[in-house]
Amino acid sequence: MKIPVQYLNDEEGNIKAVQVSITEWQKVLSKLRKMEQAINLRKDLSEAFEEVTKFSKSKRKKETLKDFLNGV
Numbered sequence: 001m002k003i004p005v006q007y008l009n010d011e012e013g014n015i016k017a018v019q020v021s022i023t024e025w026q027k028v029l030s031k032l033r034k035m036e037q038a039i040n041l042r043k044d045l046s047e048a049f050e051e052v053t054k055f056s057k058s059k060r061k062k063e064t065l066k067d068f069l070n071g072v
Contacts, residue, residue: 003028 003024008017
């Protein structure tokens with residue numbers, strides 16, 4: 001993704017800021033949100049698999065999905 005940018009310099013020529021168009025900024029934010037969602041989903045799935053692994057190794061009585069959903 002190549003984004004056209006404008007640089008803002010101080011009197012000495014040092015870059016102090018970067019400007020991008022609103023359209024480009026919105027594209028960046030949209031991609032960032034999608035990446036954050038993917039990272040969160042991956043984290044949640046990883047935690048779920050860890051819980052399933054722990055549960056499958058435990059000696060506790062297994063609860064059926066039907067009982068779980070019915071609050072038994």
